Amino acid sequence: MIKKSTLQNGIHLLTEDIAHVRSVAVGVWVNVGSRDESDEIAGISHFVEHMMFKGTEKRTAKQIAEALDAVGGQLNAFTTKEYTCYYAKVLDEHFDLALDVLSDMLFNSRFSAQDIDRERNVIIEEIKMYEDTPDELVHDVFANTIWQMHPLGRPIIGHAQVIKQLDRDTFLDFLKRYYVPGNMVISAAGNIDHDLAAEKIDRFFGGLKGDSTPRVLSLPSPRKEVACRSKDTEQVHLCVGTPGMPLDHDQIYTFQLVNTILGGGLSSRLFQEIREQRGLVYSIYSYHSSYFDTGLFCIYAGLSRENVTPALDLIFKEIREIRDEGVTPQELRRAKDQLKGNLLLSLENVNTRMSRLGKSQLYLGKVVTPEEIVQRIEKVTVGDIKSLARERFNPRNFAIASVGPWDDCRLLEEVAGRAL
Numbered sequence: 001m002i003k004k005s006t007l008q009n010g011i012h013l014l015t016e017d018i019a020h021v022r023s024v025a026v027g028v029w030v031n032v033g034s035r036d037e038s039d040e041i042a043g044i045s046h047f048v049e050h051m052m053f054k055g056t057e058k059r060t061a062k063q064i065a066e067a068l069d070a071v072g073g074q075l076n077a078f079t080t081k082e083y084t085c086y087y088a089k090v091l092d093e094h095f096d097l098a099l100d101v102l103s104d105m106l107f108n109s110r111f112s113a114q115d116i117d118r119e120r121n122v123i124i125e126e127i128k129m130y131e132d133t134p135d136e137l138v139h140d141v142f143a144n145t146i147w148q149m150h151p152l153g154r155p156i157i158g159h160a161q162v163i164k165q166l167d168r169d170t171f172l173d174f175l176k177r178y179y180v181p182g183n184m185v186i187s188a189a190g191n192i193d194h195d196l197a198a199e200k201i202d203r204f205f206g207g208l209k210g211d212s213t214p215r216v217l218s219l220p221s222p223r224k225e226v227a228c229r230s231k232d233t234e235q236v237h238l239c240v241g242t243p244g245m246p247l248d249h250d251q252i253y254t255f256q257l258v259n260t261i262l263g264g265g266l267s268s269r270l271f272q273e274i275r276e277q278r279g280l281v282y283s284i285y286s287y288h289s290s291y292f293d294t295g296l297f298c299i300y301a302g303l304s305r306e307n308v309t310p311a312l313d314l315i316f317k318e319i320r321e322i323r324d325e326g327v328t329p330q331e332l333r334r335a336k337d338q339l340k341g342n343l344l345l346s347l348e349n350v351n352t353r354m355s356r357l358g359k360s361q362l363y364l365g366k367v368v369t370p371e372e373i374v375q376r377i378e379k380v381t382v383g384d385i386k387s388l389a390r391e392r393f394n395p396r397n398f399a400i401a402s403v404g405p406w407d408d409c410r411l412l413e414e415v416a417g418r419a420l
Contacts, residue, residue, distance in 0.1 A: 002357065002367050003194035007202050009209065010181040014357040014367065015197050016189040018350065024095050024190035025354040027087035028102055028205075029362055031185070031215070032178040034156045035081045035291075042151075043158015044166055044174055046079040047123060051171065052086065053077070054115040056108035059101075061115075067101045068094075075101065079156055082291055083362055089351055092191040096200060103204040106179065111171050124160050134237045134403040135283070135302055137229070142239035142298060142401035145227040150220035152291065181205075182212030187357035190350045219293050224396065226416045229403040235302045236404030240315055242397050244288050244295025247363045252290065253339075253376045254384045255297070255392070259288045260335040261327055261385075262318060263299055267334065269318050270299065278314065280307040292363065297392070305405060309415045316395045323393040326386035336377050343370060 004014045033045050055061045068075045073090035075098075086106065088098040130137060140155040147153030186205065188197055222243045245255050263270040263286025275281050284301040303311050327335075346352045347370060360367045400416045 002369070004361075004367070005194070005198050007181070007198075007206050009206055010212075011201075011205055011208070012185045012361055013198055013201055014185070014187045014361055015192055015194045016353050016357060017192055017194065018190055018353070021191050021350060022091055023089060023350050024092050024098070024188060024192050025087065025089040025350040026095070026098055026102070026186065026188040027085050027354050027358050028106060029185040029187065029358040030084045030086075030179060031082075031183045031212075031362055032084060033080050033082040034154055034158075035151045035217075036178070036215070037151060037154075040162070041166065041170060041174070042154055042162050043123070043156075044170065045084055046157050047119070047163065047166060048171060048174060049077045049079045049084055049086075050119050050123060051111055051115065052105045052109050054119060055110050055112075056104045057110065058108065059104060064101065064105065068098065071097065073098065081152055081156060083359075085355075085358065087351070087354065095188075095192065095197070099200060099204040107208060111168055111175075113168055116166075116168060116171070120163055120166070123157070123163050127157055127160050127163070130155075130157060134231055134233050134235075135300075138237040138239050138300070138401060138403040139298070141227060141229050141403055142241060142399065143296070145225050145401040146222050146241065146243070146296070146399040147220040148223055148225075150218070152220050152294070176210065177213055180210030180212045181208050182210075184208075185358050185361045187354050187361070189353035189357065217293050222397075222399070224399055226400045226409065226413050228401070228406045228409045228412050230406045230408075231403050233404050234304075236305050236308055236402055236406075238301045238303065238308065238311070238400070238402045238404075239298050240301075240312070240398055240400050241296060241298035242392065242394075242399070244297040244392075245290060246293050246295055247290040249290075249295075251384070251388055253373070254380050254388045255288055255295075256339060257332065257335045257377070257380055258322065258385055258389060259286050259297065260338055261331055262286050262322060264335075265338060267338075269322070270315065273318060274301070274311055274314050278310070280311045280314070284311075290363075308402075308412070309418070312400075312415055313418070316398075319393050319395055319398075322385075323389040326382055326389070329382055332380070332382055332385060336380070339377055340374055343373060 002016045071094045075088045077086040090098045144153040245252050270284050274284050281301050281303040286299045289296045
């Protein structure tokens with residue numbers, strides 16, 4: 001059963017009791033990400049996440065790492081474009097320990113100048129590693145292509161020249177502004193009683209003070225452009241996409257079904273046509289990412305340079321077909337079963353359940369139950385699919401980005417021009 005309450009200082013708490021497990025996953029969600037950063041501090045959200053593991057007034061970095069390892073637990077964190085999450089998974093008997101470590105990290109981290117300089121070098125190495133991973137890098141190149149000059153188009157990890165300039169005062173100002181009760185959600189799932197959990201969480205987190213600043217969002221203006229990053233790779237890594245939908249859009253599940261049919265698995269149109277029937281790629285898939293006020297639909301393909309032209313032609317052929325001819329009832333039925341199966345199977349993991357609670361509260365202010373999601377998926381019709389595809393899938397509204405062995409962008413622009 002899912003329950004929700006609010007601590008006196010304004011932190012929202014959501015729990016889901018799963019009596020048949022012995023574990024508990026707990027996450028602290030901070031409503032700040034790379035989207036909230038100015039150009040001068042781009043990458044600071046991710047940098048702060050790193051610094052939370054570097055030592056507090058009562059624990060060294062090693063002691064933080066050892067605290068949950070010693071009881072077989074897990075401790076980790078991640079940063080996205082719109083939020084940051086710190087989470088732990090432990091046996092139910094070690095729930096207090098997990099709260100102690102998480103609250104200690106979030107409220108008592110030292111942010112010493114020496115630790116900042118050391119971690120600065122680590123992040124710069126992480127940026128270099130990312131640059132050497134073209135199948136990941138291309139997604140940031142694509143976001144920058146379609147959302148130029150907007151924070152959503154920047155890489156979460158930041159740029160080395162900015163990372164080198166961030167100092168301790170800047171970090172402390174950032175924490176004071178964003179790491180406050182009104183900007184936090186705590187979610188927990190597993191063998192846990194809500195009232196008891198609320199009492200314990202209030203003991204560790206109830207003393208946090210501070211006023212949150214209202215978030216001001218600016219809607220990005222999408223660009224229909226072609227961009228390429230020249231890199232000495234064996235393959236061209238290609239992204240083709242268009243704006244999507246925010247998570248609270250009433251057609252969000254229709255879009256997810258379209259994505260599933262096009263590129264969401266081994267039975268999808270793109271995989272079957274371009275890999276299985278033509279042998280032009282090893283990897284091809286599509287995805288849809290939702291944000292507070294917009295979304296992003298993207299098709300990725302990794303392929304040889306000589307296959308770019310026929311692959312792009314086929315990608316846009318499939319886009320036109322789903323727009324002009326729609327999908328069959330059989331395709332829609334398979335996509336519905338696939339989405340429902342993915343959802344329900346994921347709920348066997350307490351981390352996934354904890355994440356659902358936290359993200360739902362951040363984005364929707366409520367929790368949409370799996371049963372409600374299944375009902376909304378089942379209501380989608382073949383006509384809904386065709387209507388959405390006609391509205392969203394005009395090939396001329398698609399942007400294209402690539403990372404690969406280009407001498408310049410003219411060849412890709414010519415290929416894109418023919419495809420579009």
